Amino acid sequence: MKKCNCMSEMVKKIKEANPELEYVFPPIELFSGRAYISFTVGQKNRNGKIKEKECPMRLSKCPFCGEKYDDTQEVASGGQP
Numbered sequence: 001m002k003k004c005n006c007m008s009e010m011v012k013k014i015k016e017a018n019p020e021l022e023y024v025f026p027p028i029e030l031f032s033g034r035a036y037i038s039f040t041v042g043q044k045n046r047n048g049k050i051k052e053k054e055c056p057m058r059l060s061k062c063p064f065c066g067e068k069y070d071d072t073q074e075v076a077s078g079g080q081p
């Protein structure tokens with residue numbers, strides 16, 4: 001399956017609109033090339049203090065065009081490209 005290039009298009013657009021930027025990193029997981037979103041979660045530790053952390057979730061579809069990412073290949077090949 002051909003992957004859409006919405007993310008790189010967005011990066012291009014952001015750079016064009018903001019030429020002063022040195023770089024733009026899209027929220028893409030390096031291994032799978034899939035977009036992710038990050039949830040901020042807070043968990044109380046034993047001292048009753050809340051510890052905050054980021055909880056990234058991989059998306060199953062492109063957030064821009066809705067094209068489904070091919071995850072069957074990833075599972076079947078055991079992580080190999």
Ligand SMILES: [Zn+2]
Nearest residue numbers: 004006062065
């Ligand atoms: Zn897309």
